[in-house]
Amino acid sequence: MIHQNFDFSRSFRNPQLVQGVVAEIKKTISRPWTLMEICGGQTHAIMQYGLDQILPAEVELVHGPGCPVCVTPLDQIDRAHAIAQLPNVIFCSFGDMLRVPGSTTDLFMLRAQGAQVRIVYSPLDAVKIAQENPDKDVVFFAIGFETTVPVNAASVLQAKALGLKNYSILVSQVTVPPAMHAILGSPANRVQAFLAAGHVCAVMGFWQYHTIASQYKVPIVITGFEPLDLLQGILKTIQQLEGGKFIVENAYSRIVSEQGNITAQQMISQVFEPCDRNWRGIGLIPMSGLGLKSEFAQYNAENRFQVDHIQTQEPEICIAGEILQGLSKPHQCLAFGTLCTPDHPLGAPMVSSEGACAAYYRFGGLNAEELGK
Amino acid sequence: MAETNFPSVNGPICPIPLVHADTIVMGHGSGGKMTNDLIRLVFQKHFNNSYLAAGNDFALTQVPAGDGRLSISTDAHIVSPLFFPGGDIGKLAVCGTVNDMSMSGAKPLYLTASFILEEGLAIADLEKVVISMQTAADEAGVTIIAGDTKVVEKGKGDGIFISTSGVGWNTSEHNIAGNMAKPGDAVLISGTLGDHGIAILAARGDLGFETNIQSDVAPLNELISDILAETPEIHVFRDPTRGGLATTLNEIALQSSIGIIVHENHIPINDTVRSACEMLGFDPLYIANEGKLIVIAPAEYQQVILETMKRHKYGQNAAVIGEVVDKHPGRVIMRTYIGTTSILDVMSGEMLPRIC
Numbered sequence: 001m002i003h004q005n006f007d008f009s010r011s012f013r014n015p016q017l018v019q020g021v022v023a024e025i026k027k028t029i030s031r032p033w034t035l036m037e038i039c040g041g042q043t044h045a046i047m048q049y050g051l052d053q054i055l056p057a058e059v060e061l062v063h064g065p066g067c068p069v070c071v072t073p074l075d076q077i078d079r080a081h082a083i084a085q086l087p088n089v090i091f092c093s094f095g096d097m098l099r100v101p102g103s104t105t106d107l108f109m110l111r112a113q114g115a116q117v118r119i120v121y122s123p124l125d126a127v128k129i130a131q132e133n134p135d136k137d138v139v140f141f142a143i144g145f146e147t148t149v150p151v152n153a154a155s156v157l158q159a160k161a162l163g164l165k166n167y168s169i170l171v172s173q174v175t176v177p178p179a180m181h182a183i184l185g186s187p188a189n190r191v192q193a194f195l196a197a198g199h200v201c202a203v204m205g206f207w208q209y210h211t212i213a214s215q216y217k218v219p220i221v222i223t224g225f226e227p228l229d230l231l232q233g234i235l236k237t238i239q240q241l242e243g244g245k246f247i248v249e250n251a252y253s254r255i256v257s258e259q260g261n262i263t264a265q266q267m268i269s270q271v272f273e274p275c276d277r278n279w280r281g282i283g284l285i286p287m288s289g290l291g292l293k294s295e296f297a298q299y300n301a302e303n304r305f306q307v308d309h310i311q312t313q314e315p316e317i318c319i320a321g322e323i324l325q326g327l328s329k330p331h332q333c334l335a336f337g338t339l340c341t342p343d344h345p346l347g348a349p350m351v352s353s354e355g356a357c358a359a360y361y362r363f364g365g366l367n368a369e370e371l372g373k
Numbered sequence: 374m375a376e377t378n379f380p381s382v383n384g385p386i387c388p389i390p391l392v393h394a395d396t397i398v399m400g401h402g403s404g405g406k407m408t409n410d411l412i413r414l415v416f417q418k419h420f421n422n423s424y425l426a427a428g429n430d431f432a433l434t435q436v437p438a439g440d441g442r443l444s445i446s447t448d449a450h451i452v453s454p455l456f457f458p459g460g461d462i463g464k465l466a467v468c469g470t471v472n473d474m475s476m477s478g479a480k481p482l483y484l485t486a487s488f489i490l491e492e493g494l495a496i497a498d499l500e501k502v503v504i505s506m507q508t509a510a511d512e513a514g515v516t517i518i519a520g521d522t523k524v525v526e527k528g529k530g531d532g533i534f535i536s537t538s539g540v541g542w543n544t545s546e547h548n549i550a551g552n553m554a555k556p557g558d559a560v561l562i563s564g565t566l567g568d569h570g571i572a573i574l575a576a577r578g579d580l581g582f583e584t585n586i587q588s589d590v591a592p593l594n595e596l597i598s599d600i601l602a603e604t605p606e607i608h609v610f611r612d613p614t615r616g617g618l619a620t621t622l623n624e625i626a627l628q629s630s631i632g633i634i635v636h637e638n639h640i641p642i643n644d645t646v647r648s649a650c651e652m653l654g655f656d657p658l659y660i661a662n663e664g665k666l667i668v669i670a671p672a673e674y675q676q677v678i679l680e681t682m683k684r685h686k687y688g689q690n691a692a693v694i695g696e697v698v699d700k701h702p703g704r705v706i707m708r709t710y711i712g713t714t715s716i717l718d719v720m721s722g723e724m725l726p727r728i729c
Binding site: 013014015018019047048049050051053054121227362 | 715
């Protein structure tokens with residue numbers, strides 16, 4: 001179906017097509033609406049391409065909690081640090097997590113102090129490291145949303161098939177629908193529609209979203225991550241809002257189907273089960289996590305290294321929770337840009353390049369005139 | 374009696390020490406005979422010049438005749454793996470310092486090289502690196518006139534570390550430096566960005582897929598002298614190595630207290646590099662290059678500079694990518710494909726595992 005010479009990256013950034021969709025949005029909109037893009041990848045693309053600059057002022061985009069690095073709770077990071085410092089451990093992590101500060105240090109610093117911390121691009125690489133180092137305990141920091149969970153599951157299944165006794169994962173996995181419930185159920189909620197995250201839906205499908213749309217009367221449109229994908233999603237959302245509709249629409253059908261990736265879903269449910277989970281900056285969201293099933297307990301690093309007792313409090317001044325729920329803007333925080341900067345983050349959204357505060361910090365230094373608009 | 378390899382002499386004899394001709398051992402750094410053998414059989418053999426043949430602790434040389442200034446630069450080189458598509462640590466060590474001293478517009482003349490070798494390194498690998506250095510030095514027209522070797526215990530190095538220093542002779546009347554960019558200048562780049570970094574990642578097996586990307590490591594001094602022959606009035610030459618184009622342009626914007634605007638759709642990027650970056654979440658504008666040149670010069674010269682670069686083998690994909698402005702001093706702004714504006718910030722900390 002896809003033409004062989006179709007250039008995805010350039011076609012979805014075509015300026016004429018972009019202007020066309022923006023014109024359509026302007027024609028459709030009659031009053032202000034507040035939309036939330038759920039995923040950090042969407043936030044990043046909106047900032048990277050400056051989509052907020054070309055949208056009509058009536059469209060307010062608030063940034064959702066969908067950055068896995070941002071929402072990993074502080075105490076889980078402190079547990080990661082405690083494990084990484086053990087002498088016989090090789091601690092494997094996605095690269096972004098190395099910069100995230102716990103209450104006292106980060107993984108870069110621990111590596112400099114002699115801890116064996118390795119950046120991997122996939123948990124399957126960590127399994128390989130476990131195979132190659134039978135005398136070491138290899139631990140993978142399994143963070144992420146539904147997008148990364150299947151591979152985390154695959155790593156456990158592979159370790160089991162290989163009979164590895166020295167592989168375990170420190171789990172901090174979260175799922176999107178409970179977070180949407182938490183945001184919409186909050187009395188302070190301002191979100192009137194969601195741009196749902198395409199990659200999460202590629203795995204999970206969007207069959208779970210219909211009840212959310214009808215229960216809370218909010219349009220949900222699944223989008224991709226290129227400028228045209230996002231703008232098309234915004235247009236569909238505005239059309240629904242203006243027309244008084246609230247259904248789930250798929251604006252990323254080249255990747256996402258209603259049912260999602262069944263094989264990946266089966267792999268998830270084989271290894272993990274829903275559990276309560278703390279989100280950094282938000283707090284506990286019931287049944288929003290995916291923890292190891294009891295039959296895989298031997299792969300649970302929290303049990304193996306007994307780090308359950310580590311409990312940490314978020315800094316009080318940080319309003320990350322409000323920001324991640326779209327209740328406040330980063331610059332409304334007292335610590336923003338002073339006590340809290342990308343080099344010295346107090347809260348999660350300042351940590352990751354996909355975090356809302358970091359994006360505001362980077363892009364907030366120039367006014368429109370300086371930018372030459 | 375069992376047969377032995379010992380010579381048939383009568384009476385007790387000492388075992389003959391092994392000749393470590395294949396592998397670097399601590400003795401190669403002792404300063405004794407083994408060090409001398411290594412110098413003679415590997416370094417002098419390939420860096421074959423009268424300065425080294427003299428065997429002194431120094432090299433004596435004349436400053437070129439006429440008015441000029443010395444351009445001096447030094448650079449330490451570490452890379453894993455030592456050999457990668459398009460180059461190796463030896464080529465990198467020569468080109469890195471040749472390029473640094475050329476950025477003032479100087480003609481590079483001499484290099485020195487210090488080697489820190491890790492116990493266990495194959496001498497054949499060292500020799501390959503040394504040959505590669507001489508090949509690069511020949512291309513750049515420089516002579517390696519002094520050197521040193523030390524050996525560290527296994528586990529305390531990464532095969533080979535090379536530190537090179539260089540001296541060049543600058544006869545330009547113009548000050549070509551990072552603080553000389555002026556509003557109204559054009560910003561040019563000599564070719565595609567990110568090739569070196571992605572080639573290194575691929576060589577490490579970190580990409581998880583095969584690519585045909587070659588490192589762009591190359592000496593840029595000839596390209597620079599070609600440009601200067603056509604257009605002496607250059608404001609900045611700079612090679613965007615670690616931190617990539619974005620970080621380097623930010624350095625220039627700060628040094629010169631000017632703003633820079635670049636146009637995303639003019640920036641040349643190899644399609645494979647772009648795909649690899651999109652899959653892995655990297656930005657090619659932050660990835661290291663080892664054979665690319667940024668030129669900043671008055672806009673009236675941009676066409677002649679572009680044509681000169683395109684005629685050279687290291688400038689075939691050259692492009693005018695932006696301009697210097699008097700707004701937003703110290704910051705680099707990008708006009709995106711879709712006509713919006715974004716800030717190109719500096720890279721903070723480590724983006725990738727060690728690259729160069």
